[in-house]
Amino acid sequence: MKFALKNVTKCAAGLLMILSLPLAAHAQELKIGFVSTERLFREAAPAKAATAKLEQEFSKREKDLQELAARLKSTAERMEKDAPVLSDAERGKRQRELTEMDKDFQRRQREFREDLNQRRNEELAVVLEKANKVIRGLAEAEKYDIVFQEAVYFSPRIDITDKVLKALNK
Secondary structure, three states: OHHHHHHHHHHHHHHHHHHHHHHHHHHOOOOEEEOOHHHHHHHOHHHHHHHHHHHHHHHHHHHHHHHHHHHHHHHHHHHHHHHHHOOHHHHHHHHHHHHHHHHHHHHHHHHHHHHHHHHHHHHHHHHHHHHHHHHHHHHHHOOOOEEEOOOOOOOHHHEOHHHHHHHHOO
16 A cells, blocks of 8 residues: 555656646747657668678678578478488488478577677667767757657657768768
8 A cells, every 4th residue: 555655646746747847848948859760770871881890790691591591492302302212211311311400500590690689789889879979969069958769759840860860970
């Protein structure tokens, strides 16, 4: 009961604060900005450079995986074609080899995805750090009270993504 009462008190205080925002905004105009992180990751020069770096870093492994997948497919097709004329022992042996080959492929593919995702997250963190520095500098220079990077809706008139992209692309 005590816990629930504390939560209700906190919610009421939060609601009161939210309801008083329009009054505070009339007393002093707030300058609000919005930056699309998605656009930054797609259009900013550092993000494009990171993407190119990742493609170069992982292209050989991706090609190797594609070659392994092709070998696996051709081996499976050959086994299926040869199955009627193979002895039970030979068929069992080839099935085990195919199963091992498939396990190896699945493992390599999983490791590739995990490594790629980890590196992508590392590279995007660097891009986001640079973007946040630019956003902070822009906010201070142009006297923004708050800048959002995530929103369900935003008016195009508060979107400062182009300014941030211009600064990042210098």
